[in-house]
Amino acid sequence: MHTLNDQRAFASESMIRLMRLALEAPDLGSAVSPTLQELVDRTAASGSAYFHSSNQVPTYHARAAAGALPEGPAMDAIMAHGLPADMPLMQALTQTRLPLFFDDTATVPEAAGFPALGVRSLAAAPVRHRNGSLIGAFLMHTFSPHAWSSDEAGLFTAVAETLAGLTARLAAEEDAVAAQESALRALGLGLEFKDHETLGHTDRVTDLALRLGRYLNLDARTLQALRWGSYLHDVGKLAVPDQVLLKPGQLDAAEWDIMRGHVREGSRFADALGFLPPSAHDVISGHHERWDGQGYPNRLAGVQIPLVARIFALCDVYDALTSNRPYKHAWTPEEAQAELAAQSGRHFDPDLCQAFLELLQHGSNDLQDS
Amino acid sequence: MHTLNDQRAFASESMIRLMRLALEAPDLGSAVSPTLQELVDRTAASGSAYFHSSNQVPTYHARAAAGALPEGPAMDAIMAHGLPADMPLMQALTQTRLPLFFDDTATVPEAAGFPALGVRSLAAAPVRHRNGSLIGAFLMHTFSPHAWSSDEAGLFTAVAETLAGLTARLAAEEDAVAAQESALRALGLGLEFKDHETLGHTDRVTDLALRLGRYLNLDARTLQALRWGSYLHDVGKLAVPDQVLLKPGQLDAAEWDIMRGHVREGSRFADALGFLPPSAHDVISGHHERWDGQGYPNRLAGVQIPLVARIFALCDVYDALTSNRPYKHAWTPEEAQAELAAQSGRHFDPDLCQAFLELLQHGSNDLQDS
Numbered sequence: 001m002h003t004l005n006d007q008r009a010f011a012s013e014s015m016i017r018l019m020r021l022a023l024e025a026p027d028l029g030s031a032v033s034p035t036l037q038e039l040v041d042r043t044a045a046s047g048s049a050y051f052h053s054s055n056q057v058p059t060y061h062a063r064a065a066a067g068a069l070p071e072g073p074a075m076d077a078i079m080a081h082g083l084p085a086d087m088p089l090m091q092a093l094t095q096t097r098l099p100l101f102f103d104d105t106a107t108v109p110e111a112a113g114f115p116a117l118g119v120r121s122l123a124a125a126p127v128r129h130r131n132g133s134l135i136g137a138f139l140m141h142t143f144s145p146h147a148w149s150s151d152e153a154g155l156f157t158a159v160a161e162t163l164a165g166l167t168a169r170l171a172a173e174e175d176a177v178a179a180q181e182s183a184l185r186a187l188g189l190g191l192e193f194k195d196h197e198t199l200g201h202t203d204r205v206t207d208l209a210l211r212l213g214r215y216l217n218l219d220a221r222t223l224q225a226l227r228w229g230s231y232l233h234d235v236g237k238l239a240v241p242d243q244v245l246l247k248p249g250q251l252d253a254a255e256w257d258i259m260r261g262h263v264r265e266g267s268r269f270a271d272a273l274g275f276l277p278p279s280a281h282d283v284i285s286g287h288h289e290r291w292d293g294q295g296y297p298n299r300l301a302g303v304q305i306p307l308v309a310r311i312f313a314l315c316d317v318y319d320a321l322t323s324n325r326p327y328k329h330a331w332t333p334e335e336a337q338a339e340l341a342a343q344s345g346r347h348f349d350p351d352l353c354q355a356f357l358e359l360l361q362h363g364s365n366d367l368q369d370s
Numbered sequence: 371m372h373t374l375n376d377q378r379a380f381a382s383e384s385m386i387r388l389m390r391l392a393l394e395a396p397d398l399g400s401a402v403s404p405t406l407q408e409l410v411d412r413t414a415a416s417g418s419a420y421f422h423s424s425n426q427v428p429t430y431h432a433r434a435a436a437g438a439l440p441e442g443p444a445m446d447a448i449m450a451h452g453l454p455a456d457m458p459l460m461q462a463l464t465q466t467r468l469p470l471f472f473d474d475t476a477t478v479p480e481a482a483g484f485p486a487l488g489v490r491s492l493a494a495a496p497v498r499h500r501n502g503s504l505i506g507a508f509l510m511h512t513f514s515p516h517a518w519s520s521d522e523a524g525l526f527t528a529v530a531e532t533l534a535g536l537t538a539r540l541a542a543e544e545d546a547v548a549a550q551e552s553a554l555r556a557l558g559l560g561l562e563f564k565d566h567e568t569l570g571h572t573d574r575v576t577d578l579a580l581r582l583g584r585y586l587n588l589d590a591r592t593l594q595a596l597r598w599g600s601y602l603h604d605v606g607k608l609a610v611p612d613q614v615l616l617k618p619g620q621l622d623a624a625e626w627d628i629m630r631g632h633v634r635e636g637s638r639f640a641d642a643l644g645f646l647p648p649s650a651h652d653v654i655s656g657h658h659e660r661w662d663g664q665g666y667p668n669r670l671a672g673v674q675i676p677l678v679a680r681i682f683a684l685c686d687v688y689d690a691l692t693s694n695r696p697y698k699h700a701w702t703p704e705e706a707q708a709e710l711a712a713q714s715g716r717h718f719d720p721d722l723c724q725a726f727l728e729l730l731q732h733g734s735n736d737l738q739d740s
Contacts, residue, residue: 012382023535165393176546183553
């Protein structure tokens, strides 16, 4: 027989378990999934979902779901385009701190739209940003009218009060990481802004470097450092005068010295950022070193050159060869690959060069975007 | 009489309460403070503290404390410089998932250093980054030897397992926010990197704008937007050719057109960032508008110009006047203030101009740094 205290202890411990799972999850969707499953297991709900709106976008997208969801074209549209912020339910959630319970969606204006999905009873709890704005909603539903019991309401309310706060913080972390990423990429793009010839180079070379990194099974931290280093590899060119950076003809020896200085300037700039991991620095400081020791600025050779810099150098040269520049037309992929192969063991690490050529010729079986 | 289930329910509910408090706290220190107080209230601990290491810094700094802490020069040094990562306790914490309990610090090598502080019993729990590295430690202590009871150990372990996960996530959010801040500032500094005459301008003008914003009691979100806008106000100058940007003499009419283009280029760049709040955009797009409608690019007048842009314009002109430039010496603060006063109602919003002059002449009673 369960006493009230048994129930209290069980509910609280269950909540702590759900919070721990959420804290260990790699992303927001997996953080809330166990909670949605718990709602389906412990209430009459047929299904449950969490909808979230990132960074001022006026649409709430499904980030996780459990149990049975509505089906059909209207639901397909919601999964593709999200719930609009002006739908009555989301408007109602902006006005309340407590969850809303609708035993029959056909009878309440706040649930407009849900009967057409086949959803007949609905519970909805708001998730708010620390500034008070609505950023998400926990929903659970049945496909026939259902009177939500006080136990069900209690559980859902406890979820709303506890998990919602955690969800909001995880969302804040996600937003901050996305903004950091965007700011770092923008730093790289700052140069393209001036040097129109290199338009798109930063994103293309970052994409290539990540594809090669994943092909080599690098871990997530190294891939992150590779991505950040790729964004910033040429940031030191901001310090190169236009007359050298944008010169249409060949550079003379003095001008080459200035141009090569972009590597040291970039390292200095990366230092000033303060939070770049050493591997990201390595991409910036080492991307013009050569396997044969004839590169700059430090004439490192072979495996003295950090792995990420050796990876990046391949991608950087390949993108330069296959792009139009003032002084040359774009090479075809085949011509560029032949040049990489010719430079294997001279400019490039031969093992990495082989892997990169395999990747370019046969594609990667990792087709996910970064 | 308390049953075991009463105790379980109480402990779990207490943990949920502590997590909710942590989730609502504005920063990491205030997030863990209620937990430290709970440890002091519910165990024999005289005091408790949370030490944290941000972003690869090999030192753990006190971020929050409760109860009685050790006193004296050695403790002063710890509060000032932090606990070094190579001290035996921190080394021991890198090796364990479970908390460590020392009934008498004088007898265990892992607690070396603590007896000299007067700390005789100690409990320590690790906080880890998701990548597994140690980022912090919850500590509690007594000033005489004390055999930690199983209840005390149970509570401390529960804290370690639950709050530590949350603390790590809050730290991740804090790191990402700091990195975003640093990347945005670096974007602004990118220009100074090229235009050495403006060295320090970004930080000085940001500081002035925040001081004026706080003097005007702007809320935290508006201050953040003002700070980001200040970092980025001249980012569009990256698109201005060197021959115009760095020209030592007067610009001709065509060159002025190009120079004025930096405002629109900056807005375009800010759009590309994707996450800037509208008020930060307003600083970038509106900082060369004038109160009398004679500014650029949109010839806005009076309160058509967003408040943050009117605030920033004052600070930008003041810093330019009081700095050396190729074509002029730095004006004295008195000369610059006289010029601002003369431009009140012409270049500048008269109310804001008066407030800024008050602030410059009498100082702010808000002397905190941003």
